[in-house]
Amino acid sequence: MEILRKAVVVLGMLWVCAAVAQKQPNVPPEYEREGGPYVPTPNVVVERMLGMANVGERDHVIDLGSGDGIIVLTAAHQRKSSGYGVDIDEELIRLSNLRAKSLGLSGRVRFEARDIFKTDVSKATVVTLYLLPEFMQRLRPKLFNELQPGTRIVSHDYHFEEWQHDAQTSFEVPEKELVTGVPSATLYLWIVPAKISGAWRMQLDGNAEYRLTLQQRYQNFEGTAEVKGRQAALISPKINGKDIRFVLVHDNRRGEFSGRVEGDRIEGTVDYGEGKPVRWRASRSS
Ligand SMILES: C[S@@+](CC[C@H](N)C(=O)[O-])C[C@H]1O[C@@H](n2cnc3c(N)ncnc32)[C@H](O)[C@@H]1O
Structure with a gap:
């Protein structure tokens, strides 16, 4: 029809x-x-x-x-x-x-x-x-x-x-x-979504460095985060214009990440449901 x-x-x-x-x-x-x-x-x-x-x-x-x-x-x-x-x-x-x-x-x-x-x-x-x-x-x-x-x-x-x-x-x-x-x-x-495909170095306040790998298809993307040789898939990833969101379970904690993409940098906060959100930032490594 x-x-x-x-x-x-x-x-x-x-x-x-x-x-x-x-x-x-x-x-x-x-x-x-x-x-x-x-x-x-x-x-x-x-x-x-x-x-x-x-x-x-x-x-x-x-x-x-x-x-x-x-x-x-x-x-x-x-x-x-x-x-x-x-x-x-x-x-x-x-x-x-x-x-x-x-x-x-x-x-x-x-x-x-x-x-x-x-x-x-x-x-x-x-x-x-x-x-x-x-x-x-x-x-x-x-x-x-x-x-x-x-x-x-x-x-x-x-x-x-x-x-x-x-x-x-x-x-x-x-x-x-x-x-x-x-x-x-x-x-x-x-x-129009920000372009985010590629490898990123992600830093959480007071924490280890993560390697993010993202694959994007228009406004949909999937990815993994790797730290100390351990990998985890990003859960519920979403990109709306410059606004990015995903959930990541790491160190036995579930973090809700949100951030804003500005070219080759992303800045935002992660909420562990334990009080004050923690800041995170990422920069493109390839
Ligand atoms: C369906 S009308 C839409 C007009 C207007 N946007 C509206 O919605 O009322 C499509 C218009 O596209 C123009 N057009 C078609 N091919 C074009 C092209 N390659 N470059 C520039 N304009 C083009 C036509 O001349 C026509 O006026």
């Missing part, structure tokens, strides 16, 4: 693509609209996307394939964020910049005619997407590797397959039926 629903949505978008291709000769010949045709996200869905990403005035929202600019403009207008949109359609970019000017938002938002794959995304704190499934899979490594840890990604209707989303919501949107054939929307949220 889910597969059928997705097939209908994709077919709907491709149909729109064919229909609008002749009317929109605004894409330079060297580019292809591979991410999908211009199909605007309805206002009600835009608002839910911004809510799901919890956009606020300190955010910088980048919409990849920004269409008429609705997501970046709504974020700037309603939630006071700054923003940037790129689209290969020069006419849509011209209209987006005009709308930004008429709304008095030109100081905070900007739109540029640019291919998504040639876009610097590193300054985003929130990325929004409404792009075809195959394009999403090609985009996945770029976003995973280039976005800062903690950046939220929200996508309308399509997901990243093997990079599991952190949250999902579906709701009815009757006005979408005419365009995509499906009167509903599904939103997916990811929080």
Whole structure:
């Protein structure tokens, strides 16, 4: 049923693509609209996307394939964020910049005619997407590797397959039926995790040095801690943006570790349930 629903949505978008291709000769010949045709996200869905990403005035929202600019403009207008949109359609970019000017938002938002794959995304704190499934899979490594840890990604209707989303919501949107054939929307949220794979030296206040070995797959990881030749597996490991948690049983004590990853360093506390938490830190050794 889910597969059928997705097939209908994709077919709907491709149909729109064919229909609008002749009317929109605004894409330079060297580019292809591979991410999908211009199909605007309805206002009600835009608002839910911004809510799901919890956009606020300190955010910088980048919409990849920004269409008429609705997501970046709504974020700037309603939630006071700054923003940037790129689209290969020069006419849509011209209209987006005009709308930004008429709304008095030109100081905070900007739109540029640019291919998504040639876009610097590193300054985003929130990325929004409404792009075809195959394009999403090609985009996945770029976003995973280039976005800062903690950046939220929200996508309308399509997901990243093997990079599991952190949250999902579906709701009815009757006005979408005419365009995509499906009167509903599904939103997916990811929080970009810090990169932690590798070997780390971990030090606990007043204790021996541990060697941590971590293997990460997107926001999931597993690992072991080794001290004095003895190894223990990390229990319930979790990474959410820069925040890392795991449980480790060592020296017959059960410690709940939490910490914050900053590049090649992690600092945090471990709680043994015996009073004051103990500080720990780790630095990458390979
Ligand atoms: C489905 S629309 C989404 C518009 C807007 N983000 C929204 O949700 O209302 C997809 C947009 O992506 C643009 N696009 C497709 N491929 C692209 C590419 N390779 N680089 C930049 N923009 C692209 C299209 O021109 C179109 O405007």
